[in-house]
Amino acid sequence: MHHQCKTASQQPGFLCEDSTACLLPSQLCDGKMDCPDGGDEAAAYCGQMPNSLPQNLIFKCPNQKTWTYVDRVCDTRNDCGDCSDESVPQCPECLGWRCDTVFFADCACIPRSRCRNGVQDCADWSDENLCD
Incomplete structure (x- = not known):
């Protein structure tokens, strides 16, 4: 029960x-x-x-x-594989850097802690060149 x-x-x-x-x-x-x-x-x-x-x-x-x-x-993890579990209306706004990601698991939101860390997370390298 x-x-x-x-x-x-x-x-x-x-x-x-x-x-x-x-x-x-x-x-x-x-x-x-x-x-x-x-x-x-x-x-x-x-x-x-x-x-x-x-x-x-x-x-x-x-x-x-x-x-x-x-x-x-x-929870910022792509459990569904299509980011649908991270894009439902009740999810908070992205507090990191928004971009088209290299790793789909990020669901287009890179945590600020990974900005300028020497690793490409965004397809356009904006996480390394533009974010702060």
Whole structure:
């Protein structure tokens, strides 16, 4: 039985059977028992992923082939392969350097920490020549 809860960041979570621990969605079926009874690793949830997972805890990518946990949406990592999990309306604006990236995993937003670091992240080298 799935118990819904809100995590500390007010995101949907998984409530353990002890009714005290509220797990991040990505803690389900990660190979580590986070609930005291191990319910977060039960075959009922982990057997036919993602279909066996509570649907409010997953984000289905538009390509219908991949998915990620809702707590991994807007985390600057391209989990879907097409950046759709990083471009949903609730994602914050890019706080880094926006460009066409060399590595698609960046989803067109290079963290400021990688500006002028000697590594080409932008196809036009703007992360090395223009950003500050």
